[in-house]
Amino acid sequence: MKRRPVILIAPSTASQGEEFSDASISLSNRYTDAVIAAGGLPQIFPATTARWVISQAVQRCDGVLLTGGDDIDPKLYAVDLAPELAKTLGPLEPDRDRWEKDLIDDAFEQNKPLFAICRGHQMLNVALGGTLVVDIAMQVTGALNHRRMDRKAEPVHEVEIAPDSLLARVTGRQTLGVNSTHHQAIGTLAEPLRVVAQSADGVIEAVELKAPERLPFLLSVQFHPERLIDSDTLFLQLFSSFVAASQRQRQRNL
Numbered sequence: 167m168k169r170r171p172v173i174l175i176a177p178s179t180a181s182q183g184e185e186f187s188d189a190s191i192s193l194s195n196r197y198t199d200a201v202i203a204a205g206g207l208p209q210i211f212p213a214t215t216a217r218w219v220i221s222q223a224v225q226r227c228d229g230v231l232l233t234g235g236d237d238i239d240p241k242l243y244a245v246d247l248a249p250e251l252a253k254t255l256g257p258l259e260p261d262r263d264r265w266e267k268d269l270i271d272d273a274f275e276q277n278k279p280l281f282a283i284c285r286g287h288q289m290l291n292v293a294l295g296g297t298l299v300v301d302i303a304m305q306v307t308g309a310l311n312h313r314r315m316d317r318k319a320e321p322v323h324e325v326e327i328a329p330d331s332l333l334a335r336v337t338g339r340q341t342l343g344v345n346s347t348h349h350q351a352i353g354t355l356a357e358p359l360r361v362v363a364q365s366a367d368g369v370i371e372a373v374e375l376k377a378p379e380r381l382p383f384l385l386s387v388q389f390h391p392e393r394l395i396d397s398d399t400l401f402l403q404l405f406s407s408f409v410a411a412s413q414r415q416r417q418r419n420l
Contacts, residue, residue: 170207171228171412176266176286178235179213179259197233197283200392204405206412215265224272229279229383229412232266232286234390237350239263243297254301254349267293279383279415281408284348287386291373296356301349302369309367312346319393322346325371331362332385333372336407337400344371344389351388363387383411 175197183190191213198208211223224230236257240247266286270293273280282290288298302309314322321343327334334340342363352370355361358380363372371388375381385408391401
């Protein structure tokens with residue numbers, strides 16, 4: 167049997183899990199199902215801040231997947247936060263912020279393909295020196311409703327895609343209908359990144375590297391393709407291209 171590329175997946179955390187109410191990891195099966203359907207072997211990161219574990223976990227995988235979840239601690243990207251914006255913040259996961267930043271650092275250092283989704287999209291920007299819009303409804307003039315939890319597995323608005331982007335090549339589209347379940351977004355873009363998709367209100371929906379040669383693969387999206395693959399196989403192509411890049415990188419390292 168052909169060896170599948172190992173995809174390291176960053177989970178959410180929970181202070182009280184199902185077993186004994188201990189601190190636990192939490193991850194929708196949709197992510198692992200999408201990786202499996204795309205030809206990869208998912209491996210869930212153990213949610214530790216131990217630096218050696220993070221480094222070796224990235225070393226032993228073939229690609230890194232950053233997933234959705236709760237808000238990122240604003241201390242990482244904002245000097246001062248107005249009280250009215252602070253009130254919009256949901257639960258924070260400071261340990262997750264720390265180990266995800268280390269995962270990103272190691273993915274770059276070890277030259278591993280990287281695919282970031284929703285919170286992961288925002289964390290990538292923060293880790294590389296960018297900022298976030300703390301609350302879209304309060305800070306973006308004429309904002310669409312981006313928090314459509316009632317239709318989390320359905321397209322609710324369109325995004326315009328840069329024709330010279332990896333996203334355009336993978337999807338074959340210059341416009342794409344996507345789901346939307348977030349209240350934060352990329353603010354000031356990190357210097358290494360370029361915007362490759364936006365919604366009509368200017369919210370950044372996808373980014374890639376200005377210098378794509380820095381990694382074998384990097385795609386970062388604000389929407390949730392793993393929740394749309396059953397209705398449109400085009401979204402599975404995002405995972406397939408990532409897994410294929412991970413497989414190619416594994417073979418280079420043999």
